Amino acid sequence: MNNENLLVSSSSLWSLFILHSSLFIPFSLFMNLTIPDLQQKLKSWQGCELAKTANPVLGEGNENAEIMFIGEAPGAKEDELGRPFVGPAGKFLDELLESIGLKREDVYISNVVKYRPPGNRDPLPEEKEQCMPWLMMEIALIKPKVIVPLGRHALAHFFQKLSITEAHGKPQNISEKLTVFPIYHPAAALHNGNLRQSLFDDFSALKKFLEQ
């Protein structure tokens, strides 16, 4: 895999979120931030139009996790409870994790967009861009070794030109310390039963990759 499609490399994470215009967080302040601090700050943030109609949902999980899963945006249940992946797609994600001997507490789970788009529509490009610094900060704080983008929106955050259909299950090595391992979004299998086995197969490939 050559990295010319790479949108966001680990080395550019720092500069990107520090310079991002919609979230002015001084570097020194960021250095002392924790995930609970981010949760708190997101509650009063108004940098995305969706904040007017939905509740903030930051990521959650093990802050020392080696694996981070990134979905698209919260759905109805996530909006109600303020937690990621707690609705039907989340239940299936739990099942997939369990199939490779992992629990939610072992990993960190987040989303590209931090608010539910109305009627669960696809997030707009500007909504993804406005929410991006939060995800960048989560990645920088968690420092995962493996990032699993779930579905095309999360994949596009890292690789603009890769399609999830061709990239799923194939690890993309970004650096010695970071690999992106794309997998279909669990919700896709709820609508298209054929993808269910593909998701289990990709999780199984992820397990093998982690054991290497």
Ligand code: URA
């Ligand atoms: N789908 C997502 O992409 N994220 C969630 O948190 C729930 C469903």
